[in-house]
Amino acid sequence: MSKTLVTLHVNERAYEVAVRPQDTLALALRDGCGLTGTKVGCDLGTCGCCTVLVDGRPVLGCLTLALEVEGRRIETIEGLAGAERLHPVQKAFAECGGSQCGYCTPGFVMTSVALLRTNGAPSRDEIKEAIAGNLCRCTGYAKIVDAVEQAATELRQAGNEASPTTDAHRSGGSNDARLQGRRQPATARR
Numbered sequence: 001m002s003k004t005l006v007t008l009h010v011n012e013r014a015y016e017v018a019v020r021p022q023d024t025l026a027l028a029l030r031d032g033c034g035l036t037g038t039k040v041g042c043d044l045g046t047c048g049c050c051t052v053l054v055d056g057r058p059v060l061g062c063l064t065l066a067l068e069v070e071g072r073r074i075e076t077i078e079g080l081a082g083a084e085r086l087h088p089v090q091k092a093f094a095e096c097g098g099s100q101c102g103y104c105t106p107g108f109v110m111t112s113v114a115l116l117r118t119n120g121a122p123s124r125d126e127i128k129e130a131i132a133g134n135l136c137r138c139t140g141y142a143k144i145v146d147a148v149e150q151a152a153t154e155l156r157q158a159g160n161e162a163s164p165t166t167d168a169h170r171s172g173g174s175n176d177a178r179l180q181g182r183r184q185p186a187t188a189r190r
């Protein structure tokens with residue numbers, strides 16, 4: 001099938017990528033843009049490994065077509081860290097043991113960043129709800145929740161990234177495309 005040239009705006013940079021109609025955003029990011037930090041696990045919308053942000057909201061890269069997001073603002077794990085330091089969420093995952101094999105970590109980090117931008121002081125239950133669509137086979141989740149709590153505290157102290165929770169933000173987040181087809185939280189996590 002013929003390919004179409006699209007411009008993807010990723011981490012504040014424009015990438016021209018040739019895609020087929022069926023190519024996913026995850027594929028375009030990895031193979032077209034060379035941004036391999038976004039992982040593909042199930043490729044079915046159930047594990048959350050491929051989570052990236054589109055216009056600030058978490059979406060599953062494996063269920064989103066590259067053609068759908070032309071002109072939208074895309075953020076991946078590569079866009080978070082500065083040249084000299086990790087993003088506070090990445091740092092907290094490292095310090096709290098929230099990342100072991102690391103395969104799920106980019107997805108968890110992007111989900112957590114989106115949460116903390118709209119809710120600067122989430123409860124543990126709110127964190128669990130936010131990450132419910134992300135699966136991890138290593139950590140048992142408690143350390144991931146610890147990491148998000150620690151990052152929230154650090155961001156509040158730094159006075160950046162996170163902003164006060166608003167109902168609009170909450171309702172917007174619950175309706176995004178990422179929630180469609182995603183796995184419900186396992187009761188064992190709670």
Ligand code: FES
Pocket residue numbers: 039040041042043044045046047048049050051060061062063
């Ligand atoms: S790879 Fe996209 S949800 Fe698993």
Ligand code: FES
Pocket residue numbers: 098099100101102103104105135136137138139
């Ligand atoms: S750290 Fe290995 S799957 Fe999450």
